[in-house]
Amino acid sequence: MASVKVVEGEADFPVLTAGKPCRTWYRVYGDLRSGTLPLVVLHGGPGATHEYVENISQLTYHYGIPVVVYDQLGNGLSTHLPETIGRTEFWTEQLFIDELHNLLNHLGIHGNYALLGQSWGGMLASAFAVQQPEGLKKLIIADSPASMQLWMEATAQLRLQLPQSVQETLNKHEAEGTITDEAYQRATQVFYEHFLCRKVPMPDPLKNSFAWIEKDPTVYMTMNGPNEFLIMGSLKTWNITDELHKISATTLLINGRYDEAQDSVVEPFFQRIPKVKWVQSAESAHCPHLEETERFMEVVGKFLLPVY
Template identity: 35%
Template sequence: MYKEGFIEVPGGRVWYQKFDENGNGTPLLVLHGGPGSSCFSLQVLKALSKDRPVILYDQLGCGRSDRPTDKSLWRIERFVEEVGQVREALHLDEVHILGHSWGTTLAAAYALTKTSGINSIIFSSPCLSAPLWEQDQKRNLQKLPVEVQETIKRCEENGTTDSEEFEAAIEVFAQHFVNRMEKKPEWLEQRPPEYRNAEIYNIMWGPSEFTVLGNLKNFDCTEQLKEITCPTLFSCGRYDEATPETTEYYSNLTPGSTFHVFEKSAHMPYIEESEEFLEVMDDFLTNIDRK
């Protein structure tokens, strides 16, 4: 069964889709990356709906959701409230949460409100500390050709991160640390560019991946991870922006968590190694539902 529609949240309406093949497992709510991206690339997760309902939605301001112009909406507290509104509207009294990248930032912030009914959290390629993420990207940059490093540094210093040379340098970075596939899936290449909202990204993160200037600059919940007591799975790609070292560090701070590395992937293992990704997620969720 497939269903889609809109849900009223603070600031407008968000678009959601629900996949349900009549599985009786606890529903899975997916929080996409960004901020300012969409759930488009996470469509592969609908395969998990054989055992449980799977809900994906585009956060406010991006994808197929409303595009309000009020810049005060782009802060993590409002996005946390949005997750609660989506759960309430879809009657998700008990839920598993899978966050990817910025979606893990949101998942952690939401879980730390001590809300009830979260049966587990999957932190996929996590960003749980903006300062740590920034440090890791600076280290990742050092693995690239010197001219690429210099271009990125120069464009950041000159405020020309919207230039073609910066875009070209970022593409090299992406081939190493975001998606290492030589040939991307055709459906992924068809993602409408208007689904992204650069304004949200700039306000919350900044004009560049490598230096956090937005309102998430000081986000760091590492000291609070011990307060997350539901089962957790931390995963990342071997070549991920969310480095295996930092992802394992987060996992070690979280009681009873498990940790998995996708050996052939960067930041998009759900596409780069989709079969293994789905298998690992399904095993984790099914084991929890059986308890």
């Protein structure tokens, strides 16, 4: 494996309504000036961190593709704003689009780059792409919904595949409003083991990202809700289906066979983005980059570097 330069830093991100200075933490693998199209990775959540997608930096080691990972505002090593929990007018899609533009400018790659968004990161990446930013050359949407309504319908069906006792526990506590109960949390973990990540125990990077959400739930609780299938936040009505035809970048679509983002959830991307390819990971749930890492890297590497 080749030696790779790794640099990390912070980009000042002025947000007038934040009430304090904000910064975006990032890490760069490889040389952004190498002439090879750099890849910027957008993590999920919203409210998770770079840690569970950091292994995508293997693309640098194996294919020489510069990779940027970062923590979105409110998460991980970037500025936290716990005082804004519940402020849906602050935590918006546009805030994160503005942050991404700011980071690209800070890194000096705004004129030439690729994006990979995983889960919420793919929602953000698609919303960014429909605005047709000039420098976006290639787009990868991994395990993401085109519509949260489709996501909720799919996860409701997936719940029916769980053991009956688990279903009953989830239903009981949701009806009674006791979703912080330990039994409900254990039942939620069973869902995750089936449809979030099929590696048991959960890989440490994913576990660490969940720990960050627990430490500061501001973004996750405001925009999403208490878990992956009970969506109560501002994203509940999110739907980009009617805008997907505006995406001009060549796009790769990825999901797993057992993914929370079932085929019905991602199909609008395939039907409506003009230049798109769809690849499914046969043994994965929501995290093919962690569950079938070697194949994931090969698929993405070939997409970014057709000849290598």
